[in-house]
Amino acid sequence: MERYQLEELEIIFDCAGRDDWGKFSFPVWYGIPVKMNWREYRYDFNLRGGLKKVSGGPRVWPDPQDVLKRTDGNDFIYYGTHGYESSYDLIKNYYVPFNGMYGSDLFAENPLEGRPVRQALDGFDELTIEAGRLAAAAACDRPREFLQRVAVRNRERLAEEAKTLHRIIGANLPVLPPDTIDVDYEVIPLILTEGCTYNCRFCLFKTTGGFRVRSPQNIAAQISSLKDFYGADLINYNSLMLGQNNALAAGEELLVGAAEMAYELLNLSASYHRGRPNLFMFGSVDSFLEADQSLLDRMERLPYRTSINVGMESFDQETLDRLGKPLQAERVREAFRKMQAVNRCRSNISVSCNFVLGGDLPSRHLETIKTVLAAETTARDRGAVYLSPLIGTSRRREILKEFREIKMSSPLPVFIYLAQRL
Numbered sequence: 147m148e149r150y151q152l153e154e155l156e157i158i159f160d161c162a163g164r165d166d167w168g169k170f171s172f173p174v175w176y177g178i179p180v181k182m183n184w185r186e187y188r189y190d191f192n193l194r195g196g197l198k199k200v201s202g203g204p205r206v207w208p209d210p211q212d213v214l215k216r217t218d219g220n221d222f223i224y225y226g227t228h229g230y231e232s233s234y235d236l237i238k239n240y241y242v243p244f245n246g247m248y249g250s251d252l253f254a255e256n257p258l259e260g261r262p263v264r265q266a267l268d269g270f271d272e273l274t275i276e277a278g279r280l281a282a283a284a285a286c287d288r289p290r291e292f293l294q295r296v297a298v299r300n301r302e303r304l305a306e307e308a309k310t311l312h313r314i315i316g317a318n319l320p321v322l323p324p325d326t327i328d329v330d331y332e333v334i335p336l337i338l339t340e341g342c343t344y345n346c347r348f349c350l351f352k353t354t355g356g357f358r359v360r361s362p363q364n365i366a367a368q369i370s371s372l373k374d375f376y377g378a379d380l381i382n383y384n385s386l387m388l389g390q391n392n393a394l395a396a397g398e399e400l401l402v403g404a405a406e407m408a409y410e411l412l413n414l415s416a417s418y419h420r421g422r423p424n425l426f427m428f429g430s431v432d433s434f435l436e437a438d439q440s441l442l443d444r445m446e447r448l449p450y451r452t453s454i455n456v457g458m459e460s461f462d463q464e465t466l467d468r469l470g471k472p473l474q475a476e477r478v479r480e481a482f483r484k485m486q487a488v489n490r491c492r493s494n495i496s497v498s499c500n501f502v503l504g505g506d507l508p509s510r511h512l513e514t515i516k517t518v519l520a521a522e523t524t525a526r527d528r529g530a531v532y533l534s535p536l537i538g539t540s541r542r543r544e545i546l547k548e549f550r551e552i553k554m555s556s557p558l559p560v561f562i563y564l565a566q567r568l
């Protein structure tokens with residue numbers, strides 16, 4: 147580590163954090179941020195000079211374990227630990243991510259609107275001004291150049307950068323696959339398809355227009371621009387998210403070609419994070435059932451660990467009808483059986499699935515999930531079943547009760563998904 151003290155500001159370079167995305171019940175950091183300690187606050191920056199995380203000392207921050215994180219889409223997520231006993235069992239993370247948008251009904255309060263967060267961000271505004279002043283006076287190149295990057299990245303500029311990212315991919319990601327929690331949602335987005343074939347009535351994540359596939363030229367242009375956008379900070383990523391809500395339906399050539407091209411051009415093999423890079427995507431019940439041996443064989447040979455998340459929602463026909471999901475329950479069961487077969491046979495592909503929870507759904511919904519999961523005889527640590535609380539209808543107590551009933555009946559890992567976006 148290389149430290150510089152400029153008046154009250156301490157800058158620390160080469161802060162080698164964890165390279166394994168491991169989960170811990172105490173604060174750790176991942177990758178290589180640049181850390182700044184200023185007044186009562188601790189700020190982490192990415193290597194481009196953009197704000198990444200904030201926490202603070204006891205006089206200004208609710209808990210030394212809590213962290214405020216800024217995403218590349220310029221959303222803030224508050225990672226808290228208070229009041230969520232057994233949070234790992236609940237969401238596969240010791241820190242509960244709150245983004246103020248999805249799953250809010252499960253939280254007793256909104257930490258993003260509290261005074262500590264407001265003051266920390268006001269402090270960040272002051273820090274960007276201070277960084278400009280200190281850069282002008284700094285004697286050494288390294289802190290001077292980094293402070294200059296921080297000084298120009300105030301909150302307005304960070305919002306502009308997020309717009310640039312969305313312009314590059316020509317869309318946003320209204321929801322990330324739940325398995326991205328395994329890399330703390332640190333994914334590079336690449337859009338292969340837009341729109342949904344199902345357009346389910348209940349869903350708040352669907353995007354406008356019919357289902358469509360991007361051209362190879364568009365995908366190549368996205369990858370090239372993403373390389374420039376992430377620049378010096380690319381080393382901190384080893385995960386690619388193929389968007390939007392059904393990239394599995396992009397077709398074998400396009401999907402495999404895009405994954406290979408991104409691996410090469412984004413230099414994912416040189417990531418700071420060890421192990422195979424990750425490839426995340428959503429699939430629909432139909433695109434997953436249509437994924438043939440040829441596609442799965444080629445995915446298996448990719449230099450990634452591939453995670454496919456399939457939105458199944460329910461095994462019960464009445465529930466599917468009420469949700470406005472145009473699917474036959476038998477297709478859902480078939481997809482679930484295929485999911486188990488893929489997870490058994492493929493070492494570089496894992497498939498997880500989603501079911502909805504909460505709301506005024508038929509009692510058979512919960513019963514069929516419990517029955518089908520209980521029929522699985524082999525316990526596995528991958529291929530999780532995620533339960534997504536229906537937005538706007540969730541009540542904390544009922545949701546947690548239903549979740550526990552399902553979890554206790556299942557040999558497969560079961561977690562609640564608090565949706566995140568990018």
Ligand code: SF4
Pocket residue numbers: 341342343344345346349350351352391430457
């Ligand atoms: S639930 Fe999935 S398939 Fe249905 S509209 Fe939403 S994103 Fe599309």
